[in-house]
Amino acid sequence: MRKKIIAANWKMNKSFTEVQEYVKQFPTTEATCYNHTQVILCIPSTYLQWCIEYFKHTQIAIGAQNVHDSEKGAFTGEISAIMLKSIGTTYCIVGHSERRQYFNETDSQIARKVELLHKYSIIPIFCCGETLEQRNNNVHFSIIEKQVNSVIKNLSDDQMLKTIIAYEPVWAIGTGINATAHQAQEMHTYIRKIIQSKFNDKITQNVIILYGGSCNSFNAHELFSCADVDGGLIGSASLNVDEFIRIIKTAQDIQNKIIQK
Numbered sequence: 001m002r003k004k005i006i007a008a009n010w011k012m013n014k015s016f017t018e019v020q021e022y023v024k025q026f027p028t029t030e031a032t033c034y035n036h037t038q039v040i041l042c043i044p045s046t047y048l049q050w051c052i053e054y055f056k057h058t059q060i061a062i063g064a065q066n067v068h069d070s071e072k073g074a075f076t077g078e079i080s081a082i083m084l085k086s087i088g089t090t091y092c093i094v095g096h097s098e099r100r101q102y103f104n105e106t107d108s109q110i111a112r113k114v115e116l117l118h119k120y121s122i123i124p125i126f127c128c129g130e131t132l133e134q135r136n137n138n139v140h141f142s143i144i145e146k147q148v149n150s151v152i153k154n155l156s157d158d159q160m161l162k163t164i165i166a167y168e169p170v171w172a173i174g175t176g177i178n179a180t181a182h183q184a185q186e187m188h189t190y191i192r193k194i195i196q197s198k199f200n201d202k203i204t205q206n207v208i209i210l211y212g213g214s215c216n217s218f219n220a221h222e223l224f225s226c227a228d229v230d231g232g233l234i235g236s237a238s239l240n241v242d243e244f245i246r247i248i249k250t251a252q253d254i255q256n257k258i259i260q261k
Ligand code: PGA
Pocket: 009, 168, 172, 173, 174, 175, 176, 212, 213, 214, 215, 233, 234, 235, 236, 237
């Protein structure tokens, strides 16, 4: 059975004082509350080491939001997979649409990033998603197929299992317009089909696929109840600790019901 994953993507937000306030309010002692649900905070790189230390003895994992596609060298201002690993980072977002759009990241660069993360045993949270124009032109399935294939074509069975996919339609990110449960489920099923064309059924059924894009405590229940939606990558709604905890609890409730069945 797949577990639920709720990942925060803080993007370029919060001062160190705000980070300290946020984590103080985060329930870390309720160990059982995180059973079957993995919570990941993907935070600005400046706070990674401090947060990793802070959450060391808890079930909360810390992730980065990006990594460079080279192992090391003359890339001023960039951060490598080796650096992330050396401070204990366990997850890293790659291929977010904001990176594709504002930093011109290509599918092949993103595929290299995923490979490097695997080399250093960091779990990639690989993002894919179509624009509104692409959806309106009815090419959304082929766009996702191209983005997903460019990454999974090089993965071993074990690496595929250790890759989290986040479907984030660009038109839903930060707009307040989330994909409907139907749209999310339809695309997640399609992504699973793409995986199935290269991997066996067991692997296909075990890959975690998250939904992201204006997900909040009001729509989380409907979205996370979809059979192929294994949780969410949460942007704006993760910035407020109470709201983020409501979303985590929603995922836990759904997962507990599945387990009790
Ligand atoms: P949003 O962002 O929840 O603010 O729409 C999601 C994301 O970009 O990962």
